Amino acid sequence: MxxxxxxxxxxxxxxxxxxxxxxxxxxxxxxxxxxxxxxxGSIVYQGDQAIGSELIGQNFTDAKYFWGRPSATGPQPYNGTASGGSNQGPLNPALVDAVKGRIEALQNADSTNQLPIPMDLVTASASGLDPEISPQAAQYQASRVAKARKMSLDNVNQLIAANTQDRQWGIFGEPRVNVLKLNLALDGN
Incomplete structure (x- = not known):
């Protein structure tokens, strides 16, 4: 034994x-x-200072910046230690109210925008930390950002195009825009 x-x-x-x-x-x-x-960790630096990660969304709320997908890691947005979805189904009143509130906030931020609001601007990703938005979500916000920065819409659209990543290997995923990189490109102009 x-x-x-x-x-x-x-x-x-x-x-x-x-x-x-x-x-x-x-x-x-x-x-x-x-x-x-x-x-x-795909850390993004500005000079010697770490300002974020390419892999975790940032909480941009200023009109002069592109906003990412809503975070499901409340109460602190984009909290990597609380990664996870809201687990709210489509009939859950809390989810319906949250989406309505997000739609209202987007409409209030740019009341002249008549484009349809992309789904990824009003729903959180499964992780709640998504650093990317669809090109359509970036296009939806382009006029607001251009007005806030007093830039031409063409210049903002060029930055969106320059920061749009295609499908991985041409077949996996969807085209996407990393919000942090796009906002850094805006600050560089």
Whole structure:
């Protein structure tokens, strides 16, 4: 019996070291070697200061910036430690009220905009942290941003086009615009 316990304990320690230490160190080393930015969280810097991540949305509320998808990580928006959807179904009155409120806020922010409001501007993603919006959502906001910045709509549309990423490998996902990168491009003009 003692020899079986000793063997089991030895195997437990060995597997713990292999799977809990050696393997993670090896994989992290490979990632940092071949994908250093992604392995470090895809942090976006302005000068020497970290200002966000390409992977987690930011809470932009000023009219001169593009707004991202609503965050489902209340009460603090885009809180990575609270990642998850709202889990509210389409008939849930709380979701219906939230969407109505978001539509009203978008209409109040640009009352002359007659474009249809894209779904991704009024509904949160499954993670609640989505850093990207559809090109249609960016186009919807373009006139508001152009007015707030006293820029031509053509210049804003050019920035949207320059910051639109196509489908991955041409087939996966949808075209998208990273809100943080787009807003940084706006600030650069």
């Amino acid at each position: 003692k020899s079986i316990m000793r063997s089991c304990l030895g195997l437990f320690v060995l597997l713990t070291v292999i799977t809990g230490v050696l393997y993670p160190v090896f994989v992290t080393g490979l990632a940092k070697t071949f994908f250093p930015s992604k392995a470090s």
